[in-house]
Amino acid sequence: MKTVIKLEELALFVLGIYLFSLLNFQWWWFLVLILAPDLSMIGYAFGNKAGAFFYNVFHHKGLAVLLYITGCYLQMQTLQLIGIILFSHSAMDRIFGYGLKYEKGFKYTHLGEIGK
Secondary structure, eight states: HHHHHHHHHHHHHHHHHHHHSSSSSSSHHHHHTGGGGGGGGGGGGGHHHHHHHHHHHTOOOOHHHHHHHHHHHTTTHHHHHHHHHHHHHHHHHHHOOOOOTTTTTEEEEEEEEOOO
């Protein structure tokens, strides 16, 4: 089952790259911004509860899709870009086994314990 989930996430990552290609941004923007959502881990400096909250907000695909669709509706490519980056980053993380976090600690995710 793990392989199927990783393949699904890979397909979603490729979708994110395709959607990015439809925007009028240089490719280096994707490469620079793809790791930006990980800045949300700074929330862990304020404890596990705050860390999990901020991490999960910036790694939630539903929010990413909502931002992208809103950007399409409002014809704001910057908002579309934000949605695509959040979506693509989340898919990339899940390929490597990093899921949404539980308040118990960083290594406890909805995909299982990291490093186990």
